[in-house]
Amino acid sequence: MPIPPSSRIAAARLLSRNTSFIGAASRTVRPHAVNLARQPFTRHFSSSGTPPSGESMNLRKTYLALISGTVLGASWYYRDTLLAQSPAPTSTSASPEGGKQILAVDHADIYTGTLPPSVSVTKEASTEDQRVVEMLSPEEATKKLRRNEESYLINRGRGVFRYDVVQVPSNDPIEDDHSEKIIEIPGSVSGTTSSSDDWMFWGVFDGHSGWTTSAKLRQTLIAFVARELHHTYKAALTSETPSAPESSKIDEAIKRAFVKLDNEIVHESVDKLFKNPSKPVAAEMLAPALSGSCALLAFFDSRSKQLKVAVTGDSRAVLGRRGANGRWTATQLSEDQTGNNPNEVTRMRAEHPGEEHVIRNGRVLGGLEPTRAFGDATYKWSLDVQKRIKESFFGRTPSIHMKTPPYVTAEPVVTTAEIMPEKGDFVVMATDGLWEMLTNEEVVGLVGRWIEEQKEGNSNKGWFGGSWFKGKKSDLPVEKGQEDPSKLPPIRTRQWGIDHNQDGRFVCEDKNAATHVVRNALGGKDSNMLCALLTLPSPYSRRYRDDLTVEVIFFGDSATTDGTVKINGEATAGHGKPEPAAAGTTPEMKAKL
Known part of the structure; x- marks a missing residue:
């Protein structure tokens, strides 16, 4: 069920007060997920096709709002955001303090960081656009x-x-x-x-x-x-x-x-x-x-x-x-x-004279990238x-x-x-x-x-x-x-x-x-x-x-x-x-x- 507008606004206000990475305030969190606390995260890369601009391009470190405690037994998460939690901290990827290695992905960026051992990262199974997976250790990645x-x-x-x-x-x-x-x-x-x-x-x-x-x-x-x-x-x-x-x-x-x-x-x-x-x-x-x-x-x-x-x-x-x-x-x-190769564009236009959209936005008819x-x-x-x-x-x-x-x-x-x-x-x-x-x-x-x-x-x-x-x-x-x-x-x-x-x-x-x-x-x-x-x-x-x-x-x-x-x-x-x-x-x- 969609979250009522009033709850979304309240959640956005909570999030905007407790985060420092660009654009996070527009994300939706559950209305009962409160007691936010900052934890250090490293921003790795963006899902957009271009490098980040402005302030975010120069920041290698940022903070993602996490819940260090829960109300009504609920864990925190973003809507349409993927989170990954590492297994027991026995690999080189674990923090020296014994925290949990976390991978967080939203529409634009990917982050890794550490959660305290007491914080649980979970998912709600009935919500299709939310997932949690185990973060691979270096040995598992290999x-x-x-x-x-x-x-x-x-x-x-x-x-x-x-x-x-x-x-x-x-x-x-x-x-x-x-x-x-x-x-x-x-x-x-x-x-x-x-x-x-x-x-x-x-x-x-x-x-x-x-x-x-x-x-x-x-x-x-x-x-x-x-x-x-x-x-x-x-x-x-x-x-x-x-x-x-x-x-x-x-x-x-x-x-x-x-x-x-x-x-x-x-x-x-x-x-x-x-x-x-x-x-x-x-x-x-x-x-x-x-x-x-x-x-x-x-x-x-x-x-x-x-x-x-x-x-x-x-x-x-x-x-x-x-x-x-x-x-x-x-x-x-x-x-x-591809439609970005001038030789291929010339060939395509010669084979289909007068067709303005034969190559459109670098794609065949605006759809297919390879020619x-x-x-x-x-x-x-x-x-x-x-x-x-x-x-x-x-x-x-x-x-x-x-x-x-x-x-x-x-x-x-x-x-x-x-x-x-x-x-x-x-x-x-x-x-x-x-x-x-x-x-x-x-x-x-x-x-x-x-x-x-x-x-x-x-x-x-x-x-x-x-x-x-x-x-x-x-x-x-x-x-x-x-x-x-x-x-x-x-x-x-x-x-x-x-x-x-x-x-x-x-x-x-x-x-x-x-x-x-x-x-x-x-x-x-x-x-x-x-x-x-x-x-x-x-x-x-x-x-x-x-x-x-x-x-x-x-x-x-x-x-x-x-x-x-x-x-x-x-x-x-x-x-x-x-x-x-x-x-x-x-x-x-x-x-x-």
Whole structure:
């Protein structure tokens, strides 16, 4: 039942007399929650997309009104505010006085602080917009961070010796997905005299409006691309002048595969449904079409040592390469395709001349941020199809700005990089959740620093052996000044008020390189921030961080070249030591055409 206006006014007066952080006076508290007392809280970051302004921007310390006692047995809370309470104060996050570590979130800000042991933090179960959860300790945060980490040692002597991957969800369930595969190609197909070569694929898929499209890509995209590549290689080798296909032909094959799969998801599903109409079937068949997903796919040919990167949407791949001075350079291999990319805006306006709202507020028709994506059928179906689907099954009214669909395409932009294993090349692939928190230079520098930490006691060093960087250990070993100076810092760090020039922000505590990057993206040395961000449940967490999927691929050859693909146990969740997969290879990684 809504609180009467008179009670809300009285509560606001109570709160305004006993708080000092901006905007708190407008929050609603229960009318019987009195005896307010100040307790110190640290303000961490804001949920708005811009840094706090005025007085609040300069204040790192503020106070949040808490109840040190209760009337009628009631505890305190804010309306539509999430609170988190730590377990028993046995971890490093607990206060030395034995108080309870607290996480408090309102619409604009996030705070941590300590409550006296006598104060209880609870919730009212019948109120849907109020929740209380346990504040994670640093140990629990680390466990959650590593829950989905995987690492594989590629002992095949064909240019890649390891890759690491991790996922940290924000949505429930996570809308990201990923897929990896090694396909062994006979020399007669790849155009070499060797008995066989490897085609290696890594895919990162950033879903939105649901998880079904990204799951579909995990299951099928690599197979679609491999088939098109097979046809292209076969055609080139059976021509009048047999040779491996030109680089441009490979690009075209990858683009065809992306478009064919999206056509199956968006259009062929509708054709099948109209031939056999059924509402239950429609819900299942159209789910991958109605949600959407960006896709980032890397293809490495062990024969040519070329890496192809295909991007549909705003996931990103960055190449790290070591220079003579031991520092790394960061080279972006893909371009984010959103309504804020001038190249994409120009393309969209050229394809839809005279349509003022084709890009509106940096989004397609004012709604969708990526300008290229799989699924998102409501931006691709004709108006007639959308009308038929709505009348026969379900759906929503198209945007009033929709005139000439399709507006969104799954066709990727493909780039090529020559891989140089002797320079320690690695590639980081990640959904946009990572790039909202770290710059390209920071990500490459973090992996470079991680590599330095792995030199000692690593039995499968590969290119981890040898010391290169001679600077301070606290520094990131990366060349500075590569980023566009006109480009704003990542949006989340502006939201959180992070200073990118701050020394000592980062730590190195993980054996998995991808986990290491994510830990530092979520707070690094600031364990309170890390715990706070990982404590937040869905949907609150989505205000502060996105789903995260990160892959790090290391190029070169390992000391062992027995042809196997092995789980790296020390960097894989649920494994205590390195162990081979069944029959020496993992069925998820290796396949034959």
